[in-house]
Amino acid sequence: MNQEHLHSQYKAIVIGGSAGSFQVISAILQALPEKFPIPIIMCLHRLKHVRTGFVEALNIKSAKVIEEPEDKESIRRGGIYLAPANYHLAVELGNTFTMSTEEMVNNSRPAIDITFQTAAYVFRNKLIGVLLSGANKDGAIGMKYIHERGGITLIQDPAECLIDTMPKAALDITSVDYTYKTNQIINFLLTLHKQYVA
Amino acid sequence: MQEIEIADLRKITEIIQSSHDYDFTNYAMSSFKRRIQRVIELYKLSSVDALVKRLEADQNFFKEFLSEITVNVTEMFRDPTFWRELRDDIIPNILLNNDTFSIWHAGCSSGEEVFSIAILLKEMGILDRVKIVATDIDHVILYRARQGMYSMKNMELNGKNYIQFQGKSSLTDYYREEGGKAIMNKDLVENVEFREHNLVIGDPFSKFDLVLCRNVMIYFNQTLQNQVLKLFHASMHKYAYLAIGAKESLIWCEIANKFIVVNNEEKIYKKIKD
């Protein structure tokens, strides 16, 4: 891991993936220490008309509380957020969330590109973008934008992915700082955490 | 295309205000910016300045712009549990004290939710006892709402929602199919008054027993949300109900203490203080 990357004070981590990333996400959330300070904002493709169940399932596996934010809610230190079904989740200047029911993007609502792009706009180089396994190219443009704004880009190793279209699409159009397997992603976050506690 | 900066958005809102007397300054920045981006692409404009020029010069373009800038995505019976709650709890409660009552449907878009509420009331056997006023800022979309014609493609989802709502019959009983369109039964909206109304500058025009405003205020910033909540408060009888979208909240608003939460899951509030 790049030392410079390690010593930055991050405002948020955004994670994108499809419903198939559930296992990886829960492994990551499970491994996170309770006091992990950097807000995590997750946008995962999910069934549009199933409002409940997803966040509950994630919560069962994690010591931390994962929530679907409400419109204009403030992004808290240590908060873990999941984009709700059938809404786009955007980050707004002033460190709050904004929901939107706009048209689908890449056939998805929530769309990863929207969450990533708005987060990159607000957090600039204080953002880490993580793109996991997934079946379409949603998130690639978002990763490109994160990179252009000086943030860090990390993808799940396509070799480990169930469906690697998503991380590969990012690789095609932007430079990626880290290509990691699940356990390496976890180590990355734990190393960051030590840095914050120190 | 160049990144749209905040200064650009300001230029756009200023020209809209000075040339057309609409105020978008307190729309949520992130979604407003994407809508502007979309319009620039849609009309193949070369830059923000080109958009500003066009807005300044072209009155007809502004009408189209207004219609494109607003997000009109909607469904019938979106969040079926919400509509069940209305039918099983909220409306029976209103009926305890009123034989007839009134509903303001603010931000009704193309009318899918207006037909939803009309069907719901019809199945309760009280449609003729309810006065509904449905409003939106966007006159183009209001025209579509009045027409009550929807693409058959969308009816599949609407039908699924209706089944989950556990309606009394089948959604197909409320429309006929013609040329790939579902044409809604007009008698459903006989008592509905559709009219243009802008929540940003609009004054209270009547008092209602139920205000529906779902997925509209998410496009506003907190300043404007506060202001619009005051407008709703002034437009509601004491003990009237207000319903907002599933992922919205009023609890942090300045006058939140004049309301109580009736159902937090479905985001239904009741006015308890004048």
Ligand SMILES: C[S@@+](CC[C@H](N)C(=O)[O-])C[C@H]1O[C@@H](n2cnc3c(N)ncnc32)[C@H](O)[C@@H]1O
């Ligand atoms: C996403 S639609 C909501 C439709 C429906 N209530 C639903 O939840 O499915 C938002 C609507 O709000 C309208 N709107 C936006 N700004 C408004 C304003 N200032 N005054 C009135 N309506 C507005 C838009 O034109 C659009 O039709």
